[in-house]
Amino acid sequence: MGRKRLQESADGRPTVHTVAARAGVSIASASRVLNGVGGSPETIRKVREAAAEVGYVPNAIARSLQSQRTGLVALAVEDIGNPVYVEMMRAIESVVAASGRQLLVHATGGRIDNETALLRRLAHRYVDGMIVSPIRVTDDHLAALVDSPVPVVVVGQLPADAPVDNVRTDSRTGVGLAVDHLVAAGRRRIGFVNGPLDTVPGAARDAGFRSALARHGIALDERLVEIGDFRYAAGRAAAERLLARAEPDALVCANDLIAVGALHALLAAGRRVPDEVALVGMDDTELAQMTFPQLSSVSLGSAERGRRAAELLLQRIADASLPPRREQVAPSLAVRASSTTTPLFVPAPAEPAPAPRTPEVTA
Amino acid sequence: MGRKRLQESADGRPTVHTVAARAGVSIASASRVLNGVGGSPETIRKVREAAAEVGYVPNAIARSLQSQRTGLVALAVEDIGNPVYVEMMRAIESVVAASGRQLLVHATGGRIDNETALLRRLAHRYVDGMIVSPIRVTDDHLAALVDSPVPVVVVGQLPADAPVDNVRTDSRTGVGLAVDHLVAAGRRRIGFVNGPLDTVPGAARDAGFRSALARHGIALDERLVEIGDFRYAAGRAAAERLLARAEPDALVCANDLIAVGALHALLAAGRRVPDEVALVGMDDTELAQMTFPQLSSVSLGSAERGRRAAELLLQRIADASLPPRREQVAPSLAVRASSTTTPLFVPAPAEPAPAPRTPEVTA
DNA sequence: TGCTCTGCTGTAAACGTTTCCGGGAGTCTG
DNA sequence: CAGACTCCCGGAAACGTTTACAGCAGAGCA
Numbered sequence: 001m002g003r004k005r006l007q008e009s010a011d012g013r014p015t016v017h018t019v020a021a022r023a024g025v026s027i028a029s030a031s032r033v034l035n036g037v038g039g040s041p042e043t044i045r046k047v048r049e050a051a052a053e054v055g056y057v058p059n060a061i062a063r064s065l066q067s068q069r070t071g072l073v074a075l076a077v078e079d080i081g082n083p084v085y086v087e088m089m090r091a092i093e094s095v096v097a098a099s100g101r102q103l104l105v106h107a108t109g110g111r112i113d114n115e116t117a118l119l120r121r122l123a124h125r126y127v128d129g130m131i132v133s134p135i136r137v138t139d140d141h142l143a144a145l146v147d148s149p150v151p152v153v154v155v156g157q158l159p160a161d162a163p164v165d166n167v168r169t170d171s172r173t174g175v176g177l178a179v180d181h182l183v184a185a186g187r188r189r190i191g192f193v194n195g196p197l198d199t200v201p202g203a204a205r206d207a208g209f210r211s212a213l214a215r216h217g218i219a220l221d222e223r224l225v226e227i228g229d230f231r232y233a234a235g236r237a238a239a240e241r242l243l244a245r246a247e248p249d250a251l252v253c254a255n256d257l258i259a260v261g262a263l264h265a266l267l268a269a270g271r272r273v274p275d276e277v278a279l280v281g282m283d284d285t286e287l288a289q290m291t292f293p294q295l296s297s298v299s300l301g302s303a304e305r306g307r308r309a310a311e312l313l314l315q316r317i318a319d320a321s322l323p324p325r326r327e328q329v330a331p332s333l334a335v336r337a338s339s340t341t342t343p344l345f346v347p348a349p350a351e352p353a354p355a356p357r358t359p360e361v362t363a
Numbered sequence: 364m365g366r367k368r369l370q371e372s373a374d375g376r377p378t379v380h381t382v383a384a385r386a387g388v389s390i391a392s393a394s395r396v397l398n399g400v401g402g403s404p405e406t407i408r409k410v411r412e413a414a415a416e417v418g419y420v421p422n423a424i425a426r427s428l429q430s431q432r433t434g435l436v437a438l439a440v441e442d443i444g445n446p447v448y449v450e451m452m453r454a455i456e457s458v459v460a461a462s463g464r465q466l467l468v469h470a471t472g473g474r475i476d477n478e479t480a481l482l483r484r485l486a487h488r489y490v491d492g493m494i495v496s497p498i499r500v501t502d503d504h505l506a507a508l509v510d511s512p513v514p515v516v517v518v519g520q521l522p523a524d525a526p527v528d529n530v531r532t533d534s535r536t537g538v539g540l541a542v543d544h545l546v547a548a549g550r551r552r553i554g555f556v557n558g559p560l561d562t563v564p565g566a567a568r569d570a571g572f573r574s575a576l577a578r579h580g581i582a583l584d585e586r587l588v589e590i591g592d593f594r595y596a597a598g599r600a601a602a603e604r605l606l607a608r609a610e611p612d613a614l615v616c617a618n619d620l621i622a623v624g625a626l627h628a629l630l631a632a633g634r635r636v637p638d639e640v641a642l643v644g645m646d647d648t649e650l651a652q653m654t655f656p657q658l659s660s661v662s663l664g665s666a667e668r669g670r671r672a673a674e675l676l677l678q679r680i681a682d683a684s685l686p687p688r689r690e691q692v693a694p695s696l697a698v699r700a701s702s703t704t705t706p707l708f709v710p711a712p713a714e715p716a717p718a719p720r721t722p723e724v725t726a
Numbered sequence: 727t728g729c730t731c732t733g734c735t736g737t738a739a740a741c742g743t744t745t746c747c748g749g750g751a752g753t754c755t756g
Numbered sequence: 757c758a759g760a761c762t763c764c765c766g767g768a769a770a771c772g773t774t775t776a777c778a779g780c781a782g783a784g785c786a
Binding site for chain 2: 062268
């Protein structure tokens with residue numbers, strides 16, 4: 001009985017003790033063989049055999065306690081249904097996997113307490129580090145970030161003096177690119193469908209929109225500005241409200257999900273896109289190329305930001321004494337059919353029938 | 364020196380020893396107070412103060428080693444960019460969160476070795492259990508599932524005798540629903556855009572399509588069947604190939620991403636949807652309602668499957684001795700504008716203009 | 727043959743926590 | 757006032773692993 005307790009774990013699974021006893025060696029030797037370091041040929045054989053016989057699988061928790069590392073990295077984002085995070089995640093994944101670690105994703109649902117709780121719980125050593133992309137940042141939250149027990153990298157805006165590794169973009173300028181493009185195309189009644197103003201990206205985009213209009217000397221008609229959240233349904237509803245009271249000749253949307261919502265609001269209202277209303281989204285996700293007509297969109301370099309964040313994180317894991325760093329990714333505009341009267345979209349050659357140059361969305 | 368080593372962790376962070384020493388109590392008392400069990404008012408005060416002063420945060424790894432549980436549950440899916448998994452994930456998340464645990468998501472990218480490696484690594488006790496939705500199942504894989512060290516629930520088809528908790532749907536029948544619907548609407552040249560046949564869902568859908576046509580006495584024209592993978596781009600390309608050589612009056616697609624790809628292939632080729640070609644997707648994700656026209660789609664109850672899988676998992680975590688269980692969720696068809704000549708799609712009331720009762724999809 | 731050096735091996739300590747158990751102080755009851 | 761009972765406390769043993777250290781056998785060399 002006593003021997004049994006010593007040799008297998010509480011739930012009856014074999015431990016290194018079980019293997020060692022069965023192989024007739026000490027646990028030290030067993031551990032060494034299992035880790036592929038040292039051991040005579042004979043010992044190696046015996047331990048390997050014993051391990052296979054009992055179906056030994058190491059307990060990663062115990063190993064982590066000893067080695068002080070788990071080999072796991074976490075990514076916390078607000079809405080995993082937003083393709084921008086999918087792209088970011090893929091970029092992070094490839095960097096993290098290359099370092100022999102695994103990536104875990106956690107969706108916070110935008111509930112800030114959730115996110116803070118995550119930091120307080122998950123970061124208590126379950127992971128070697130984490131990447132967070134918060135859309136709201138409170139003082140509390142910031143405090144949790146600053147004295148996190150594990151390295152943290154933030155993707156997104158942060159107060160200038162926050163001593164936290166940070167990869168950001170300039171979405172203010174990004175919105176400006178969209179407005180510049182539309183103004184250059186002759187649009188003047190430019191509307192804006194945004195997410196909540198109490199979020200960091202929402203506020204930045206709002207500021208960007210206003211300053212861009214001012215720069216062009218266009219007076220802002222408040223009826224052309226509408227707010228929902230950052231998802232499809234709210235974007236569509238917001239666009240519908242906007243269309244019910246104003247006649248824009250262009251719409252800038254705070255992200256691609258909103259833009260798709262706006263596109264459908266426009267189509268349902270019988271507006272032709274881009275002829276009557278031009279449309280520009282933001283984030284330039286794969287979704288932008290999945291609409292018809294395809295969506296012009298401001299790229300905020302989400303994959304690039306993800307890649308850089310992952311690299312910063314790995315560096316910090318390797319050397320905790322690094323000073324806090326900050327990197328910036330410049331926005332750029334991808335012009336597609338939704339905002340050009342001579343669309344760039346070329347239908348794939350399908351039938352011998354003369355492919356129409358103008359998309360048929362509203363045919 | 365020796366005292367220091369005893370009181371704080373290797374990287375200099377406070378441990379329960381630090382707190383205990385500072386409060387002048389034993390580590391047992393400190394631990395009890397920290398866990399909110401027992402302790403005199405005076406002890407509680409001292410420990411709380413000491414903990415706050417040194418900024419103590421418990422090491423979850425050490426706690427897990429002792430308690431044999433981590434409070435984490437993992438979900439492994441192939442492609443996190445597929446909205447069907449997003450819906451499943453949301454459903455799982457809410458069940459898991461209600462039990463006080465956290466959900467971690469891992470994208471396997473469909474690489475089967477990756478998935479097996481995940482089981483072998485992550486499941487080595489980093490999580491209390493995991494939900495896996497594999498699209499390919501090899502013997503190796505199955506073996507790893509069966510003797511996983513932690514409870515596993517599989518979402519998807521599995522060999523009948525596999526002793527693993529399993530939540531499945533009947534996508535064969537699901538495809539049948541789509542075909543029935545199209546046949547009833549008078550369509551006869553029904554095409555099919557599928558994913559790879561060496562995947563479990565791909566094979567099931569293929570079988571479902573063939574048997575449904577046979578049931579209706581329609582001879583299958585192989586030129587109307589095309590295969591890509593389960594994502595948008597491949598779906599679009601596959602649909603383009605199909606359209607280049609055949610003239611379907613309807614298309615069934617193996618999932619919604621493929622369907623959106625097919626929709627754009629159709630629009631780009633100048634086909635009117637649904638007038639000339641009706642379209643039915645599969646999974647009934649939110650994406651189906653984000654297209655224009657909105658997409659008819661066969662629901663495979665992904666949220667329901669996720670919910671049930673989470674419940675099975677929690678039950679098994681609570682009682683490992685339960686016999687393997689198997690649950691099934693019935694498919695159903697959501698009919699929308701993409702497959703009905705008198706579309707169900709009603710534009711949201713936007714302008715005072717008399718809202719047309721017949722939607723403008725094809726106006 | 728005697729010495730050093732090399733290469734394995736086993737003992738035991740650590741990682742940071744929870745928890746069993748025994749002891750001591752205080753309170754209530756008879 | 758004695759005894760039983762309650763409550764709180766501290767020591768120490770777990771949880772399963774890695775690893776520093778010391779011992780020991782054998783090989784090579786003088």
